[in-house]
Amino acid sequence: MSTEKIIHGRSAGFFPEFSRRPGNNHTNMHYCPGCGHGILHKLIAEAIEDLEIKDRTVLISPVGCSVFAYYYFDCFGISVPHGRAPAVGTGLVRSNPDDIVISYQGDGDLGAIGFNEFIQTANRGENMAVFFVNNAIYGMTGGQMAPTTLPGQKTVTCPLGRSVTNEGYPLKVSEMVSALDSPVYVERVALSSGKNILRARAAVRKALNNVIEKKGFSMVEFLSGCPVNLKMNASQVNEFIDERMCKYFPLGVFKDIADTRDSIKRSSGVYAxxxxxxxxxxxxxxxxxxxxxxxxxxxxxxxxxxxxxxxxxxxxxxxxxxxxxxxxxxxxxxxxxxxxxxxxxxxxxxxxxxxxxxxxxxxxxxxxxxxxxxxxxxxxxxxxxxxxxxxxxxxxxxxxxxxxxxxxxxxxxxxxxxxxxxxxxxxxxxxxxxxxxxxxxxxxxxxxxxxxxxxxxxxxxxxxxxxxxxxxxxxxxxxxxxxxxxxxxxxxxxxxx
Ligand SMILES: Cc1ncc(C[n+]2csc(CCOP(=O)(O)OP(=O)(O)O)c2C)c(N)n1
Ligand code: SF4
Ligand SMILES: [Mg+2]
Structure with missing residues (x-):
C-alpha cells in the first residue's frame, strides 16, 4: 500500500489570500495559464514551508512578469529596478548573513540589463540562490528578443527569426557561470513534464539548503514556457521546451561542489x-x-x-x-x-x-x-x-x-x-x-x-x-x-x- 501523502490546498509559503493583488481576484495569480512562473512559484513556496525558513527568507522580485511576486509569497520581499536583484541581495546578505536571499530573475533581467551585477555577484560567491527563469523571450513587454532567444526563433523584434550572424548565439548562462570558481551549485532544469518539474523541485531545495548552510552562490536555470508570446497553448509550449529549448540548453548539473566548501564567514555589516x-x-x-x-x-x-x-x-x-x-x-x-x-x-x-x-x-x-x-x-x-x-x-x-x-x-x-x-x-x-x-x-x-x-x-x-x-x-x-x-x-x- 502506498504511503505517499497527498497534499491538497495552498502551501504556507504563500499567503492564504492574495490580497495584495489589486482588484477582486485574490485567489489566482496574475500569470497566464501555462506560464512557468506560476509553476516555479509553487515549488519555491513549498520549499520555504518545508525548510521552515519563511521568517528569514527575502525574495527579491525582478522587473519582468514576476515583478509582482510579492503578491504571493508569505516571506519578506523587495522589488528592485531591472537587473539589480543580485546587487540588492549582496547588500542584504552582507548586512544580515542569516537571511535566506532569493534573487528571482528573468532572462532579460539577468541576461541583458543585469548581467554584470549577476556575474559579479556569482564571482564574489555571495550566499544566495538565484532562480533564473529562461523563457527565451521578454514576456512582460510583449515578446521581444531576449539574450536566450533560440536561433531562428521569431519574436516581435526579430520577426524573421534570430539570426546568429546578426545577433549572435543565445547566452548559455549556466555554462558560463559554472566556469567561475566561486559558485557552488549550478543546474539547469525544465518546467515542462511532470518528471522535469520533480527535478526542478529538488533543485530549488538543494539551492536553498546551500544558502541555509552558507555555502555561497547557487544558481538554478529553469527552462520555462511563455505560451502567450510564443502563441502556443500549454501543451505546445511544453513541447517547445522539451524539443527545442532542451536541445540548445542541455539539462543537467553543471557544478555541485557545496560539500567541499566550508560555510562562509564574513564580518557582518554594522549600522553605525x-x-x-x-x-x-x-x-x-x-x-x-x-x-x-x-x-x-x-x-x-x-x-x-x-x-x-x-x-x-x-x-x-x-x-x-x-x-x-x-x-x-x-x-x-x-x-x-x-x-x-x-x-x-x-x-x-x-x-x-x-x-x-x-x-x-x-x-x-x-x-x-x-x-x-x-x-x-x-x-x-x-x-x-x-x-x-x-x-x-x-x-x-x-x-x-x-x-x-x-x-x-x-x-x-x-x-x-x-x-x-x-x-x-x-x-x-x-x-x-x-x-x-x-x-x-x-x-x-x-x-x-x-x-x-x-x-x-x-x-x-x-x-x-x-x-x-x-x-x-x-x-x-x-x-x-x-x-x-x-x-x-x-x-x-x-x-x-
Ligand atoms: C530600466 C528598464 N529598462 C527597460 C524596462 C522595460 N522592461 C520591463 S520588463 C523587461 C524585460 C523582461 O523580460 P524578462 O526578464 O525575460 O522577464 P519575463 O517577463 O520574460 O519573465 C523590460 C525590458 C524597464 N522596466 N526598466
Ligand atoms: S507573458 Fe509569458 S512570461 Fe508573462 S505571464 Fe504570460 S506566459 Fe508568463
Ligand atoms: Mg523572459
Whole structure:
C-alpha cells in the first residue's frame, strides 16, 4: 500500500489570500495559464514551508512578469529596478548573513540589463540562490528578443527569426557561470513534464539548503514556457521546451561542489552612522553644536519636506544640495533627490530634500511640502498645489509673480536674480534666497539659541559645497547675508486674497 501523502490546498509559503493583488481576484495569480512562473512559484513556496525558513527568507522580485511576486509569497520581499536583484541581495546578505536571499530573475533581467551585477555577484560567491527563469523571450513587454532567444526563433523584434550572424548565439548562462570558481551549485532544469518539474523541485531545495548552510552562490536555470508570446497553448509550449529549448540548453548539473566548501564567514555589516560621519567629516562630528539633535526650536522636531524648483542653470540643485548639507551637518537624516537630465539648461529643474530626526521613508516630495523655493513662474504654477496649507514659500521676486496664497501660508521674497547679476554672476541667486529663508526662520521658527547656529550652518554648508574655491565661498557667504538683509515678507494684494 502506498504511503505517499497527498497534499491538497495552498502551501504556507504563500499567503492564504492574495490580497495584495489589486482588484477582486485574490485567489489566482496574475500569470497566464501555462506560464512557468506560476509553476516555479509553487515549488519555491513549498520549499520555504518545508525548510521552515519563511521568517528569514527575502525574495527579491525582478522587473519582468514576476515583478509582482510579492503578491504571493508569505516571506519578506523587495522589488528592485531591472537587473539589480543580485546587487540588492549582496547588500542584504552582507548586512544580515542569516537571511535566506532569493534573487528571482528573468532572462532579460539577468541576461541583458543585469548581467554584470549577476556575474559579479556569482564571482564574489555571495550566499544566495538565484532562480533564473529562461523563457527565451521578454514576456512582460510583449515578446521581444531576449539574450536566450533560440536561433531562428521569431519574436516581435526579430520577426524573421534570430539570426546568429546578426545577433549572435543565445547566452548559455549556466555554462558560463559554472566556469567561475566561486559558485557552488549550478543546474539547469525544465518546467515542462511532470518528471522535469520533480527535478526542478529538488533543485530549488538543494539551492536553498546551500544558502541555509552558507555555502555561497547557487544558481538554478529553469527552462520555462511563455505560451502567450510564443502563441502556443500549454501543451505546445511544453513541447517547445522539451524539443527545442532542451536541445540548445542541455539539462543537467553543471557544478555541485557545496560539500567541499566550508560555510562562509564574513564580518557582518554594522549600522553605525556616527562612526561613518566621524570618518567622513571629522571636523564636524567633533565641533557640531547640536550633535545629538539638540536644536531646541520645536521646528526641528518634525520631518520637513522641501522642494526647490526653477530653470536649469539657476542654481536650483545647488540650493537643494546646500539644504541637505545643512541637515547633514547638524546630524539630521537627510535625503536629496534631484530631477534634471535633458532639462539641465533652460528647462525646469527641481529637487526634493527631506530632513528628519527619524528615518526617512521616501525621498520623493510630491505633496505635503513644508517649504517650496521657486525661481520661475512655471515652477510656481507646477508645484504650489503641493505646498501644505501651512507651508512656506520663498521666491525670487525678479522672476516670480505670486498673485495669491492661502491665508495660512507664509511667503518671503527677495529679488535674487537682480541682486546676483549686480554681484556679477546669476549663480549667486541661490545663496541670496538662502538669506530669505534664514530671515523667515528667524522671524517665525527659531528660538534665540538657534538663530546664530542657522547662520553658522549655512556658512559651513557653503564651505562644504564649494570646497577649495575660496573666492566662490566668500562671495556666496556675502550673497547670503545680502539676501537676508534684502528679503521681506510678501503680503497678499489688498483685495485680501
Ligand atoms: C530600466 C528598464 N529598462 C527597460 C524596462 C522595460 N522592461 C520591463 S520588463 C523587461 C524585460 C523582461 O523580460 P524578462 O526578464 O525575460 O522577464 P519575463 O517577463 O520574460 O519573465 C523590460 C525590458 C524597464 N522596466 N526598466
Ligand atoms: S507573458 Fe509569458 S512570461 Fe508573462 S505571464 Fe504570460 S506566459 Fe508568463
Ligand atoms: Mg523572459
Amino acid at each position: 552612522p556616527e562612526a561613518v560621519r566621524k570618518v567622513l567629516y571629522p571636523q564636524y562630528s567633533s565641533s557640531s553644536v547640536s550633535r545629538d539633535f539638540q536644536n531646541p526650536s520645536p521646528f526641528f522636531a518634525k520631518e520637513r519636506r522641501l522642494k526647490v524648483a526653477g530653470f536649469g542653470g539657476q542654481g536650483v540643485l545647488s540650493f537643494g544640495h546646500m539644504l541637505a548639507t545643512m541637515g547633514k551637518l547638524r546630524n539630521f537624516n537627510v535625503s536629496y533627490l534631484p530631477v534634471y537630465g535633458p532639462e539641465m539648461r533652460g528647462g525646469t529643474a527641481s529637487c526634493s530634500v527631506v530632513v528628519s530626526r527619524k528615518k526617512i521613508a521616501s525621498p520623493v516630495v510630491d505633496r505635503d511640502c513644508n517649504l517650496l523655493v521657486v525661481l520661475n513662474d512655471e515652477s510656481l504654477e507646477k508645484f504650489l498645489p503641493e505646498l501644505k496649507p501651512t507651508g512656506v514659500l520663498i521666491f525670487d521676486s525678479s522672476n516670480v509673480h505670486v498673485s495669491r496664497l492661502r491665508r495660512t501660508q507664509i511667503a518671503y521674497c527677495v529679488n535674487a536674480s537682480d541682486l546676483a547679476r549686480e554681484l556679477g554672476d546669476l549663480r549667486y541667486a541661490n545663496s541670496i534666497l538662502m538669506g530669505a529663508l534664514a530671515k523667515l526662520m528667524d522671524d517665525f521658527f527659531l528660538q534665540e539659541t538657534d538663530k546664530a547656529d542657522f547662520e553658522r550652518v549655512v556658512e559651513e554648508a557653503i564651505r562644504e559645497c564649494f570646497a577649495d574655491k575660496s573666492e566662490v565661498i566668500r562671495k556666496n557667504i556675502n550673497a547670503f547675508y545680502l539676501g537676508k538683509q534684502a528679503a521681506s515678507r510678501w503680503n497678499a494684494p489688498s483685495d485680501g486674497q
